[in-house]
Amino acid sequence: RKEVEQDPGPFNVPEGATVAFNCTYSNSASQSFFWYRQDCRKEPKLLMSVYSSGNEDGRFTAQLNRASQYISLLIRDSKLSDSATYLCVVDTGRRALTFGSGTRLQVQP
Amino acid sequence: EPEVTQTPSHQVTQMGQEVILRCVPISNHLYFYWYRQILGQKVEFLVSFYNNEISEKSEIFDDQFSVERPDGSNFTLKIRSTKLEDSAMYFCASSEQGRDYEQYFGPGTRLTVT
Numbered sequence: 001r002k003e004v005e006q007d008p009g010p011f012n013v014p015e016g017a018t019v020a021f022n023c024t025y026s027n028s029a030s031q032s033f034f035w036y037r038q039d040c041r042k043e044p045k046l047l048m049s050v051y052s053s054g055n056e057d058g059r060f061t062a063q064l065n066r067a068s069q070y071i072s073l074l075i076r077d078s079k080l081s082d083s084a085t086y087l088c089v090v091d092t093g094r095r096a097l098t099f100g101s102g103t104r105l106q107v108q109p
Numbered sequence: 110e111p112e113v114t115q116t117p118s119h120q121v122t123q124m125g126q127e128v129i130l131r132c133v134p135i136s137n138h139l140y141f142y143w144y145r146q147i148l149g150q151k152v153e154f155l156v157s158f159y160n161n162e163i164s165e166k167s168e169i170f171d172d173q174f175s176v177e178r179p180d181g182s183n184f185t186l187k188i189r190s191t192k193l194e195d196s197a198m199y200f201c202a203s204s205e206q207g208r209d210y211e212q213y214f215g216p217g218t219r220l221t222v223t
Contacts, residue, residue, distance in 0.1 A: 032210040043200055043214040044152060087152070095140060095209060096165045099152040 001026050004100035006088050012106045017078045021103045023071045023088030030098075032091040033064055035073050037084040038102065044087055047073075078107045111135045113215035115201050121221045122191055130186045130218045132201030140209045141184045142202040143176065145169070146217075152200070158184065191222045 006023045013019050025033075033050035048055065050062040050071055061074040071088055085102040092098075114133045122128050134141050143155040157164040158176055175187045184203075188195055198219050202212040 034211075038152075041198075043216050046211055046213060049211060091210060094165050095142070095157050095204070095212075096154040096167065097142075097144070097152075097212060098154070101151045 003098050006100040006103045010104040018076045021073045025090045029092045030090040031093040034089040036087040039084050083107045115215040119219045132184045134203030138203035138205045140204045143186045144200045145197040147197045196222045
């Protein structure tokens with residue numbers, strides 16, 4: 001079983017749409033959770049940390065379900081600039097991030 | 110906004126040669142990392158470094174790899190004898206004390222081994 005599993009997509013959505021990505025992780029000892037975004041051939045950029053209580057940053061909302069070992073990211077009112085690959089990332093507290101393979105989002109005009 | 114920087118952006122080397130990849134972490138950060146991403150694959154952890162020593166390393170980080178903080182600003186990754194399968198994008202990252210779980214990545218060095 002993959003350590004961090006994501007649907008590779010692509011998700012093709014029109015501008016203004018709401019889109020949700022899911023991710024599952026296998027290591028129950030995972031302590032920290034993140035969403036990063038990666039543009040083609042660029043570095044991963046930290047989008048947001050994910051907390052058990054859920055957190056929101058503008059149009060982005062992240063949720064964590066520790067019991068189900070499941071993380072989600074919701075993007076509202078999609079913009080063209082949101083087109084990227086979204087990486088689900090976990091850490092067991094060793095500061096050695098484990099990355100998923102990413103979900104590709106393409107927002108269309 | 111402070112950024113992690115890396116040089117060179119692209120390095121081409123022949124199999125068996127030694128390469129050194131350089132990184133300047135964000136200035137007040139105390140934790141440093143190297144990751145790699147083979148084309149079309151996911152990002153993989155190589156090594157973390159804190160207080161002048163390796164904190165964690167993955168099974169990828171074998172005896173061919175080493176890291177060093179030669180001065181107060183640079184952080185380097187050395188590959189002693191490169192192999193074709195070392196061709197990848199190498200990302201340096203850093204994080205600060207107190208928020209060390211949030212890692213910020215540099216733009217990467219594309220290493221091509223021929």
